[in-house]
Amino acid sequence: MKRILSFACVSLLALSLVDCSPPRPDHPVVGAKNFTEQVILGELLAQEIEAKSGLKVERRFYLAGSYICNQALISGRIDAYPEYTGTALTAILKQPVSRDPGAVLQTVRQLYASRDDVIVADPLGFENTFAMVIRGDDARQLNLTNLSQAARYTPNWRLGVGYEFEQRPDGLPGLSAAYNLHFAGPPRTMDLGLLYRALTAHQVDMIAANSTDGPIQALGLVALQDDRHYFPPYQAVPLVRADALRRWPQIADALHLLAGKISAEDMRAMNEAVDGQHRNPAEVVHEFRARHSL
Numbered sequence: 071m072k073r074i075l076s077f078a079c080v081s082l083l084a085l086s087l088v089d090c091s092p093p094r095p096d097h098p099v100v101g102a103k104n105f106t107e108q109v110i111l112g113e114l115l116a117q118e119i120e121a122k123s124g125l126k127v128e129r130r131f132y133l134a135g136s137y138i139c140n141q142a143l144i145s146g147r148i149d150a151y152p153e154y155t156g157t158a159l160t161a162i163l164k165q166p167v168s169r170d171p172g173a174v175l176q177t178v179r180q181l182y183a184s185r186d187d188v189i190v191a192d193p194l195g196f197e198n199t200f201a202m203v204i205r206g207d208d209a210r211q212l213n214l215t216n217l218s219q220a221a222r223y224t225p226n227w228r229l230g231v232g233y234e235f236e237q238r239p240d241g242l243p244g245l246s247a248a249y250n251l252h253f254a255g256p257p258r259t260m261d262l263g264l265l266y267r268a269l270t271a272h273q274v275d276m277i278a279a280n281s282t283d284g285p286i287q288a289l290g291l292v293a294l295q296d297d298r299h300y301f302p303p304y305q306a307v308p309l310v311r312a313d314a315l316r317r318w319p320q321i322a323d324a325l326h327l328l329a330g331k332i333s334a335e336d337m338r339a340m341n342e343a344v345d346g347q348h349r350n351p352a353e354v355v356h357e358f359r360a361r362h363s364l
Contacts, residue, residue: 106344117355194329
């Protein structure tokens with residue numbers, strides 16, 4: 071009887087594992103994190119794959135942060151998503167911070183391929199680093215252009231950050247140590263989309279944003295220079311499962327055509343079109359592709 075019960079339990083466990091395995095649709099699935107730039111880049115990947123392959127691409131956007139997207143990728147629930155090399159190096163692959171863009175890209179490619187059978191495609195052409203942003207009036211009044219200068223004022227400032235930045239190895243702890251930053255209380259954590267609203271409403275005095283965010287220029291804000299070069303390089307790259315490339319080799323052609331096509335100015339303009347002008351990301355991407363003959 072014990073043997074029968076044991077066999078039954080093992081059988082049920084095996085069935086449950088089969089039920090929990092990711093579905094295998096007959097079309098590619100592209101994912102993205104939960105902020106505007108990621109949705110734009112995810113849409114760009116999806117549209118380019120559809121245009122060059124004739125395949126229908128499923129979109130699974132707003133997948134929280136890097137950890138969730140990475141887990142979805144390696145488990146096969148998505149086939150590709152846009153990532154940043156510095157984020158992949160430190161937050162996902164848990165490697166020491168490096169400030170050499172070529173070395174970071176090489177390390178990320180090697181580790182993804184060996185650990186997860188994931189291919190890191192060629193960079194899209196721009197870098198999106200973290201940017202510590204303050205109000206333009208404060209920058210002019212205090213004559214601030216970089217983080218070293220701002221450190222003397224931060225004990226009286228309130229800081230706003232996204233959920234990942236507070237804990238990640240290339241985030242707030244290391245930045246605070248590099249510049250000896252202290253703030254008036256613990257940071258306020260919030261969704262990335264709320265950071266600019268909090269800054270302009272004087273609920274916080276500095277935010278950890280992204281260098282390609284459209285609102286920086288649109289709202290007259292100032293991104294302080296990382297004059298001690300704390301942040302690693304963050305080149306935007308598509309990550310794609312090798313299994314997906316074997317199933318649909320046309321994906322590789324689409325990714326090759328996107329390599330080097332997006333400048334930081336292009337990205338800021340698209341971000342602002344969606345965030346500031348409230349336009350549909352799919353329309354913004356379609357127009358970008360038309361301008362660049364993609």
